[in-house]
Amino acid sequence: MDRSAQNSGTTEVRDAHRFDDAILDQWLKNHVADYAGPLTVRQFKGGQxxxxxxxxxxxxxxxxxxxPPGKLLPGAHAIDRExxxxxxLGRQDxxxxxxxxxxxxxxIIGTAFYVMEMVEGRIFWEAHFPxxxxxxxxAYFDAMNATIAALHRIDPEAAGLGDYGKPGNYFERQIGRWSKQYLGDAEAGRVAPMDRLVEWLPANIPHEDDEEVRVxxxxxxxxxMIFHATEPKVLAVLDWELSTLGHPLSDFAYHLMMYRMPVGFLAGLEGRDLAALGIPSEADYVAAYCARxxxxGIPDLDFYIAFNMFRLAAIVHGIKGRLVRGTAASAxxxxxxxGLEPLxxxxxxxAERAAAR
Structure with missing residues (x-):
């Protein structure tokens, strides 16, 4: 699957996502400083x-x-939270x-929405940065590493986000949430490894004496991420739909999954010659994050990755459900x-790797 070709750029607005451009134009005139039409609307190819x-x-x-228009799962698509x-975070530089x-x-256009600046730069759809x-x-990997470490150094209270999520018991709550969402979406069907994970994960949460809470x-x-046009610099992190207060190691382990995803699946690096590609090893990448x-170290890394793969599979399961219901946003x-069952x-x-340790 050529993710870059499939997701880069824009297309005509899809029939299911059309709205009255003139009404949006008027709203922008009334609510966005220095806005001046006429307005042209295109839809980005990417986005699930x-x-x-x-x-x-x-x-x-x-x-x-x-x-998106149509029937939505409770709590999903929280545009206001994004x-x-x-x-x-912009106020925290x-x-x-x-x-x-x-x-x-x-x-106005049929559903809630928000508007942000357009940041020009490069998006890399494959994790080996071809x-x-x-x-x-x-240097590009180091920029990603530095960016996620910077996020995890921000004090939620100082950023005005102290109530952005529930503090404590993050893994217990998240496993419960995604298990409920998976089990509750009957239209998408059941998957045997997911059923096993629903049982295994809550019984194997690492003990956290003093659980960290970060955005x-x-x-x-x-x-x-949008990178600078010519430099290894992250200009903007996009797509905050799943953001909350939680344990930073969960967030980092999700990012680290690229090392364990197979080539051809969600920008995976597993199976590539990292040294020949000039890409740091997983161990070196973890060490850089830990230093920052x-x-x-991260003793329970395998559990955190198993949890994140389960969570991602639950999200893909939800995409399958929206596809069945006809509300999927992406072509x-x-x-x-x-990819649900392989994931x-x-x-x-x-999980088996974590249990063997």
């Missing part, structure tokens, strides 16, 4: 959950994210697109749904 649009005017470009977190306006009135010379790839992104990977966050939802099997192998 919240439809995302490029809004162009003669003088400036914007990005709009909205809730807007709140990017607004708060963390690299995000500048928040410009939130509309929770569904009468567009970058091998001699420069380590976590929830989907931190290379294709959710004051850790001596490539079917391809994602086909669930891979998650279970991580």
């Amino acid at each position: 959950s919240n439809p995302t649009y490029r809004l162009d005017t003669p003088g400036r470009s914007y990005v709009m994210r909205r809730k 807007y709140r977190v990017i607004d708060a 963390f690299p995000v697109a500048r928040a410009l306006g939130l509309c929770e009135d569904p009468s 567009e970058v010379p091998a001699a420069e790839r380590a 976590i992104h929830g989907d931190f990977r290379c294709d959710n 966050t004051g850790r001596t 490539h939802a079917a391809a994602m749904a086909e 669930a099997e891979l998650a279970w192998r991580q």
Whole structure:
């Protein structure tokens, strides 16, 4: 699957996601400083959950994210939370697109939405950064590592996000949440390794004497970052739909999954010659994050990765359910749904690896 070709750029707005451009144009005039039409709307190809649009005017470009139309699962597609977190983190000098306006009135375009600045740069859809010379790839990995470490050093209270999620018992609550979502979406069907993980994960949560609480992104990977056009620098981290307060090691382990995903599946690196590609090893990448966050190591890393693969499989299971119900936001939802069972099997192998230690 060529993820870059499938997800890069824009297309005509899909029929299921159309709205009255003139009404949006008027809202922008009333709520976004210095906005001036006329307005041209295109839809980004990428995005599995919240439809995302490029809004162009003669003088400036914007990005709009909205809730998808149709029947939605409770608590999903929390556009207002996305807007709140990017607004708060931007004030902490963390690299995000500048928040410009939130509309929770569904009468405007049919669902709630928000508008942010358009950040120009490069998005890399494959974790081995094929567009970058091998001699420069380590610098791009270091930029990602530095960015997630910087996020995990932010004090949620100081950022005005102290109530952005529930503190404590993060893994217990998350395993319960995603298990409930998986088990509750009957239209998407059941998967045997997922059923095993629903039982194994809550019984094997590492003991945390003093659980850390930080703002976590929830989907931190290379294709959710905009890099500088020519430099190994992250200009903006995108797609905060899954962000919350939680344990930073969960967030980092999700990012680290790229090392254990097979080539051809969600930008996996497993099976590639990392040294020849100029990419740091998993051990070196973990050590760099630990040095930046004051850790001596991550003893329960296999559990954290098993949990994250389970969580990702539950998200893909939800995509399959939306595909069945006809509300999937991406044209490539079917391809994602086909990866559900292999991903669930891979998650279970991580659990077995954790149990063997």
